[in-house]
Amino acid sequence: MAKQRIAAAPSVRRLPSYLHIIRQAQSEGVEFISGTVIANELNLEPIQVRKDLAITGIIGKPKKGYPTVALIAAIEHFLGWDDVQDAVLIGAGNLGTALSGYQEFQYHGLNIQAAFDSDKNKVGTKIHGVPVLAIDTLELQIKHFEAKIAILTVPSSQAQLITDKLIKAGIKAIWNFTNVKLKVPQDVVVQKEDLTSGYAMLCVKMKSFKSPDSFREQ
Amino acid sequence: MAKQRIAAAPSVRRLPSYLHIIRQAQSEGVEFISGTVIANELNLEPIQVRKDLAITGIIGKPKKGYPTVALIAAIEHFLGWDDVQDAVLIGAGNLGTALSGYQEFQYHGLNIQAAFDSDKNKVGTKIHGVPVLAIDTLELQIKHFEAKIAILTVPSSQAQLITDKLIKAGIKAIWNFTNVKLKVPQDVVVQKEDLTSGYAMLCVKMKSFKSPDSFREQ
Numbered sequence: 292m293a294k295q296r297i298a299a300a301p302s303v304r305r306l307p308s309y310l311h312i313i314r315q316a317q318s319e320g321v322e323f324i325s326g327t328v329i330a331n332e333l334n335l336e337p338i339q340v341r342k343d344l345a346i347t348g349i350i351g352k353p354k355k356g357y358p359t360v361a362l363i364a365a366i367e368h369f370l371g372w373d374d375v376q377d378a379v380l381i382g383a384g385n386l387g388t389a390l391s392g393y394q395e396f397q398y399h400g401l402n403i404q405a406a407f408d409s410d411k412n413k414v415g416t417k418i419h420g421v422p423v424l425a426i427d428t429l430e431l432q433i434k435h436f437e438a439k440i441a442i443l444t445v446p447s448s449q450a451q452l453i454t455d456k457l458i459k460a461g462i463k464a465i466w467n468f469t470n471v472k473l474k475v476p477q478d479v480v481v482q483k484e485d486l487t488s489g490y491a492m493l494c495v496k497m498k499s500f501k502s503p504d505s506f507r508e509q
Numbered sequence: 510m511a512k513q514r515i516a517a518a519p520s521v522r523r524l525p526s527y528l529h530i531i532r533q534a535q536s537e538g539v540e541f542i543s544g545t546v547i548a549n550e551l552n553l554e555p556i557q558v559r560k561d562l563a564i565t566g567i568i569g570k571p572k573k574g575y576p577t578v579a580l581i582a583a584i585e586h587f588l589g590w591d592d593v594q595d596a597v598l599i600g601a602g603n604l605g606t607a608l609s610g611y612q613e614f615q616y617h618g619l620n621i622q623a624a625f626d627s628d629k630n631k632v633g634t635k636i637h638g639v640p641v642l643a644i645d646t647l648e649l650q651i652k653h654f655e656a657k658i659a660i661l662t663v664p665s666s667q668a669q670l671i672t673d674k675l676i677k678a679g680i681k682a683i684w685n686f687t688n689v690k691l692k693v694p695q696d697v698v699v700q701k702e703d704l705t706s707g708y709a710m711l712c713v714k715m716k717s718f719k720s721p722d723s724f725r726e727q
Binding site: 300301303304305306307308311332369370371372376384385386388389390392393395396399401439440463464466470472478480482484485486487488489490491492493494495496497498499500 | 518519521522523524525526529550587588589590594602603604606607608610611613614617619657658681682684688690696698700702703704705706707708709710711712713714715716717718
């Protein structure tokens with residue numbers, strides 16, 4: 292994969308929490324929202340919020356802020372969340388089942404069409420309305436779906452093997468919840484989720500009470 | 510809560526992935542590791558890696574890099590991962606069960622002492638070796654544990670109510686997997702996990718193939 296441009300990544304990561312707040316404001320009839328209001332909700336600096344929002348191309352009005360409807364549209368368009376994103380879930384264990392029932396994803400256009408698992412007891416059932424199919428039929432069946440995204444929650448030992456099959460079947464994006472650094476061709480994107488990152492933040496915040504000259508983030 | 514210093518947060522978030530790579534190198538007998546080697550593994554810029562590692566206080570040697578043993582110790586000490594962190598899990602549903610079985614946490618000193626759930630069928634059972642206790646005995650029982658950390662995976666509708674109970678029972682840090690912005694006293698830290706952040710990154714990476722002048726992150 293090409294070198295990343297990490298500068299923008301933290302901004303992209305913050306956009307969903309902004310969207311959450313702006314949508315809530317809109318539902319309460321608020322027509323304009325300022326970067327400062329969003330910043331206060333999230334314990335961020337207003338300048339940071341304005342910089343982050345600027346990557347979506349929207350420009351706020353002095354003193355008034357951003358029109359909420361246009362701001363929601365700009366963020367959703369920037370993230371591609373104004374389109375439906377079809378996905379398949381690989382691994383219907385506890386984590387996979389939790390993800391399939393995560394309502395926030397549905398608000399953001401993520402449509403999980405099917406889950407695949409090796410457990411014969413799960414095949415033929417549904418998790419949160421998503422049918423569970425046999426993983427050994429993956430290559431055969433996946434072509435019936437429009438999905439370009441695979442959400443990978445299999446045991447680490449199988450991660451690369453299954454990734455190779457997914458790529459052969461035409462998957463172009465893998466949301467990787469395993470701790471394996473996947474090898475993929477240039478035209479396939481991988482987003483690796485690492486829950487220990489959040490745990491690291493929690494621990495550093497706890498330490499900041501012992502040595503106050505330390506780091507904070509909500 | 511005090512204003513956060515967001516500058517350091519992305520660095521803290523990257524430390525666990527560095528630790529993973531450095532530990533692997535150490536297990537293969539590597540005595541020194543350079544920022545460039547770590548950067549290449551993660552598709553990051555070497556200068557970024559060196560800056561991130563500097564927050565732990567360690568200084569590398571020109572041309573040799575960092576001594577692996579000392580680097581591991583420095584990162585673990587910075588994160589507080591050289592100590593055991595006792596925690597309770599609130600909510601033994603799919604996500605809670607998945608987290609209780611997540612081996613990476615155990616490597617980092619996280620010790621889940623007990624889980625609490627409202628489901629009578631789960632109370633008295635174990636999830637990944639962790640006993641499940643009745644949530645209505647939370648305040649009474651939590652004092653028996655040393656835990657200062659609570660991992661919150663309950664439905665959003667109950668998040669604040671249970672948080673209030675946790676704080677009364679002496680919990681000082683909440684790892685919040687709900688989408689509720691919790692109200693807590695000044696001396697309690699909250700780390701909010703938002704899985705939609707990772708999904709936002711995945712979507713932006715996918716779009717970067719359509720408009721190549723865009724953002725990347727592994």
